[in-house]
Amino acid sequence: xxxxxxxxxxxxxxxxxxxxxxxxxxxxxYGIEICYVIEIIGIQSITDVPDMPSFIRGVINxxxxxxxxxxxxxRFGLPARDYDERTCIIVIDVDSTEVxxxxxxxxxxxxxxxxxxxxAPRTSRNTESSFIQGMGKMNNKVKILLxxxxxxxxxxxxxxxxxxxEEN
Amino acid sequence: xxxxxxDDQIEIIQEFVTxxxxxxxxxxxxxxxxxxxxxxxxMNAIFRLFHSMKGSAGxxxxxxxxxxxxxxxxxxxxxxxxxxxxxxxxxxxxxxxCDFSKDALDAVEANYSDDPxxxxxxxxxxxxxxxxxxxxxxxxxxxxxxxxxxxQEAPAETLPAKATVAPELxxxxxxxxxxxxxxxxxxxxxxxxxxxxxxxxWGEHPEDADSIGDIFRNIHSFKGNCGFFGFAHLEKLxxxxxxxxxxxxxxxxxxxxxxxxxxxxxxxxxxxxxxNIAEGKEDHIENIDSHLDDLKNLMAPLLGDLLVEEGxxxxxxxxxxETQKKPVGEILLQQGSATPEQxxxxxxRQQESSEEAKSKAKPVSRSKVPAKRxxxxxxxxxxxxxxxxxxxxxxxxxxxxxxxxxxxxxLENFGKAAQHMSKLVxxxxxxxxxxxxIPVSGLFRRMIRLVxxxxxxxxxxxxxxxxxxxxxxxxxxxxxxxxxxVHLLRNSLDHGLEVPSERIAAGKQEKGTIKxxxxxxxxEVWVTIEDDGRGLNREKLLEKAIxxxxxxxxxxxxxxxxxxxxxxxxxxxxxxxxxxxxxxxVGMDVVKRNLEKIKGKIDIxxxxxxGTRINLRIPLTLAIIDGMMVRVGTTTCIVPTLSILEAxxxxxxxxxxxxxxxxxxxVRENFFPIVRLHEILNKKPDSPQLSDGILIVLEYQxxxxxLFIDEILGQQQTVIKGLSDFIGNVPGVSGCTIxxxxxxxxxxDVGTLVESIEKSKEQAEAVAASKGDK
Numbered sequence: 001x002x003x004x005x006x007x008x009x010x011x012x013x014x015x016x017x018x019x020x021x022x023x024x025x026x027x028x029x030y031g032i033e034i035c036y037v038i039e040i041i042g043i044q045s046i047t048d049v050p051d052m053p054s055f056i057r058g059v060i061n062x063x064x065x066x067x068x069x070x071x072x073x074x075r076f077g078l079p080a081r082d083y084d085e086r087t088c089i090i091v092i093d094v095d096s097t098e099v100x101x102x103x104x105x106x107x108x109x110x111x112x113x114x115x116x117x118x119x120a121p122r123t124s125r126n127t128e129s130s131f132i133q134g135m136g137k138m139n140n141k142v143k144i145l146l147x148x149x150x151x152x153x154x155x156x157x158x159x160x161x162x163x164x165x166e167e168n
Numbered sequence: 169x170x171x172x173x174x175d176d177q178i179e180i181i182q183e184f185v186t187x188x189x190x191x192x193x194x195x196x197x198x199x200x201x202x203x204x205x206x207x208x209x210x211m212n213a214i215f216r217l218f219h220s221m222k223g224s225a226g227x228x229x230x231x232x233x234x235x236x237x238x239x240x241x242x243x244x245x246x247x248x249x250x251x252x253x254x255x256x257x258x259x260x261x262x263x264x265x266c267d268f269s270k271d272a273l274d275a276v277e278a279n280y281s282d283d284p285x286x287x288x289x290x291x292x293x294x295x296x297x298x299x300x301x302x303x304x305x306x307x308x309x310x311x312x313x314x315x316x317x318x319x320q321e322a323p324a325e326t327l328p329a330k331a332t333v334a335p336e337l338x339x340x341x342x343x344x345x346x347x348x349x350x351x352x353x354x355x356x357x358x359x360x361x362x363x364x365x366x367x368x369x370w371g372e373h374p375e376d377a378d379s380i381g382d383i384f385r386n387i388h389s390f391k392g393n394c395g396f397f398g399f400a401h402l403e404k405l406x407x408x409x410x411x412x413x414x415x416x417x418x419x420x421x422x423x424x425x426x427x428x429x430x431x432x433x434x435x436x437x438x439x440x441x442x443x444n445i446a447e448g449k450e451d452h453i454e455n456i457d458s459h460l461d462d463l464k465n466l467m468a469p470l471l472g473d474l475l476v477e478e479g480x481x482x483x484x485x486x487x488x489x490e491t492q493k494k495p496v497g498e499i500l501l502q503q504g505s506a507t508p509e510q511x512x513x514x515x516x517r518q519q520e521s522s523e524e525a526k527s528k529a530k531p532v533s534r535s536k537v538p539a540k541r542x543x544x545x546x547x548x549x550x551x552x553x554x555x556x557x558x559x560x561x562x563x564x565x566x567x568x569x570x571x572x573x574x575x576x577x578x579l580e581n582f583g584k585a586a587q588h589m590s591k592l593v594x595x596x597x598x599x600x601x602x603x604x605x606i607p608v609s610g611l612f613r614r615m616i617r618l619v620x621x622x623x624x625x626x627x628x629x630x631x632x633x634x635x636x637x638x639x640x641x642x643x644x645x646x647x648x649x650x651x652x653x654v655h656l657l658r659n660s661l662d663h664g665l666e667v668p669s670e671r672i673a674a675g676k677q678e679k680g681t682i683k684x685x686x687x688x689x690x691x692e693v694w695v696t697i698e699d700d701g702r703g704l705n706r707e708k709l710l711e712k713a714i715x716x717x718x719x720x721x722x723x724x725x726x727x728x729x730x731x732x733x734x735x736x737x738x739x740x741x742x743x744x745x746x747x748x749x750x751x752x753x754v755g756m757d758v759v760k761r762n763l764e765k766i767k768g769k770i771d772i773x774x775x776x777x778x779g780t781r782i783n784l785r786i787p788l789t790l791a792i793i794d795g796m797m798v799r800v801g802t803t804t805c806i807v808p809t810l811s812i813l814e815a816x817x818x819x820x821x822x823x824x825x826x827x828x829x830x831x832x833x834x835v836r837e838n839f840f841p842i843v844r845l846h847e848i849l850n851k852k853p854d855s856p857q858l859s860d861g862i863l864i865v866l867e868y869q870x871x872x873x874x875l876f877i878d879e880i881l882g883q884q885q886t887v888i889k890g891l892s893d894f895i896g897n898v899p900g901v902s903g904c905t906i907x908x909x910x911x912x913x914x915x916x917d918v919g920t921l922v923e924s925i926e927k928s929k930e931q932a933e934a935v936a937a938s939k940g941d942k
Binding site: 047049056059064 | 560563803848849850851889890891892893894895898899900901904906910911912913914
């Protein structure tokens with residue numbers, strides 16, 4: 001299903017501009033810039049890795065490549081939910097780091113022009129707003145556009161990586 | 169040159185740079201050797217280096233490089249011809265020329281021009297010129313070189329340089345110049361080639377007398393030339409060949425029906441000798457005597473000679489030979505000069521000896537002069553890709569053969585095919601691994617220069633011994649241990665070895681020894697650096713560690729090993745003063761880090777006053793390990809087989825639980841802490857009861873512990889894959905592998921497992937020790 005979508009979006013930078021892959025997560029729609037997305041795969045067995053933050057579910061084998069998998073629900077501190085047949089892993093590549101994102105359901109590739117993107121709201125309360133790049137307006141709906149870089153590297157993950165480099 | 173270059177030129181230049189670099193690397197040790205003994209071989213090798221570099225650089229218009237190479241070559245030539253005596257400072261000069269060349273090559277690689285090096289080239293070539301023209305009577309301090317060799321002109325070092333060409337090869341009155349030599353080689357090459365063609369033609373048409381005549385003439389002139397130049401071996405061999413050819417020409421039979429092979433083999437030998445000469449070596453041919461005998465055996469003794477021995481009148485024979493239309497024996501019988509018995513006997517003898525000769529003249533397989541080892545340069549990236557692909561193939565093969573769809577099926581033929589496939593894949597894997605393996609000799613040889621330079625600077629006398637140079641290690645490993653080796657050697661030289669006076673006072677030989685060795689041991693490669701210097705000083709180490717706050721207390725509770733390991737702490741240096749060689753305390757830290765990168769280990773043993781031995785233990789390959797697959801609950805993990813000592817199902821009475829809750833297992837007389845794998849992985853085991861599962865005794869360095877698991881699933885070769893950088897280092901896990909079913913399985917890292925449990929179980933160990941005493 002969703003696999004076909006990604007194959008059509010491979011192309012040069014221009015065709016990827018302002019395009020977002022949108023997905024469902026706990027009743028909200030999110031979007032991530034299409035240029036980061038490599039492919040979408042169905043959920044598969046994940047191998048646990050000890051001593052990881054709770055949102056790092058483990059690693060999977062993607063055609064011989066071992067890539068870590070992040071549960072975006074856990075990342076946002078949303079309540080956990082059992083994986084079902086709609087659960088997908090979006091494989092993204094940020095600065096040559098490949099990571100799989102577990103989301104409830106992938107919806108579509110949406111074209112959101114810059115003019116329709118509002119800056120992220122400043123809320124003092126919730127920390128996950130730091131992952132937000134902006135709010136995309138589409139018709140009457142709002143898509144929360146995620147900053148892939150921050151999603152991967154900010155917050156707790158940064159601490160994990162830092163403590164590693166100290167160990168080294 | 170710096171104008172504009174097309175791709176072809178750039179390629180040529182790059183080729184030149186790589187080749188010249190290789191040559192310099194190979195020859196640096198030879199230059200150092202030159203200082204110790206002036207073997208003509210070494211001298212020639214160095215001469216060739218500069219000569220060919222000069223040639224190539226000249227062709228590519230790198231004038232500065234050409235200039236320096238030319239100057240170095242001229243100096244070498246003079247030394248070679250005994251016109252200048254070899255001085256230690258010459259060695260230093262040549263080293264400097266090498267260094268310059270290296271720099272120039274770097275410049276060439278970067279800008280395709282050596283113009284930036286003009287200043288340095290002026291300096292070096294001026295120094296070389298001075299050495300060439302400088303007065304040979306007194307020993308002048310060569311400018312520049314003097315500062316790096318202050319007062320180090322040991323009297324014994326000024327060895328009289330021997331002539332390049334071994335003395336007996338030169339005719340006393342005349343001098344053989346390089347030009348004469350090369351024209352000789354060229355001419356002889358042609359002669360041998362004609363002879364070979366002639367021989368091949370003759371082999372097909374033995375009745376053709378003309379071709380034999382040609383061969384004979386060619387070999388004859390070759391012999392003459394060899395005699396003129398005094399190449400004794402070649403002359404002897406070609407002379408014998410000439411004899412054989414003469415016999416053939418006069419129509420006599422040879423001992424073997426087809427002498428062509430033998431003669432061709434001889435030609436090859438001659439060619440080999442000629443190649444040696446062309447390379448500036450002697451004309452030495454191995455086992456020349458046996459080759460000469462082989463040729464002699466080709467010639468069957470003449471019947472007439474045998475008959476004379478049998479007592480037949482000589483005159484009668486010669487008259488018989490004249491009527492040679494009939495067999496000699498028959499004629500003699502007719503003439504009554506010989507009795508039938510005599511003839512029969514002689515004939516028999518002729519047959520015998522020709523048979524004997526046949527067996528002696530063994531069927532020489534026409535082995536061409538062994539071709540020089542052929543190498544091709546391959547980009548390392550391609551090789552890595554190949555090895556990765558093969559790794560993938562191992563996994564794919566596993567997936568195929570252990571495919572769940574095949575479960576429970578009787579597939580006899582498939583099984584056979586699968587087995588064959590596995591074997592091939594295994595071989596392919598080994599082959600791919602061996603491609604990456606290179607001998608450590610290159611690395612070791614680089615150290616010769618280092619040791620030479622440092623020992624001169626530090627005013628110490630060192631004998632560097634290299635052992636096991638042929639040992640092969642993965643290329644990446646070699647790159648990783650280069651820096652550590654440099655640091656370790658520097659340390660040994662600077663801190664370890666004493667100055668000569670101190671050594672004599674300590675009753676040691678004036679000259680220190682550093683042994684650098686490599687060997688395979690316990691599935692690892694061990695690289696050992698051993699010196700006979702002053703060794704590590706326990707008190708000094710402790711004092712320093714306490715002052716730096718690296719240890720608590722007075723350190724009396726530390727073992728010898730722990731104290732020695734202190735030297736690896738960053739910033740730790742016991743050197744009273746920082747020299748430009750070492751003493752900042754950075755080196756050992758680098759050593760440790762680099763070794764950790766490749767999962768290597770370091771052992772230090774040191775006896776105060778007697779020396780230090782540092783052993784680097786390096787895994788053979790980085791990509792594949794033998795692993796034991798174990799299961800906890802639904803999870804499978806791989807434990808490296810190398811760390812496993814044994815595995816057993818424990819009885820409850822073998823388990824002791826200490827008051828603080830630590831579990832200990834008794835294995836014969838020892839108590840080992842138990843680590844529950846399910847706790848580390850946070851999984852639910854089949855049963856938490858120790859007696860329901862299996863304990864694997866693991867060893868890392870000197871600490872041992874038991875790992876509690878549910879079940880052992882089997883053993884397999886595992887291709888190590890790193891966990892993603894995103895995850896970083898996971899304590900207790902060194903990587904992962906992909907299983908036959910496509911799942912990912914973690915590979916446990918025994919080393920970090922130990923470290924993490926050591927912290928928590930230190931107290932438990934103390935209790936265990938007291939229990940163990942009971």
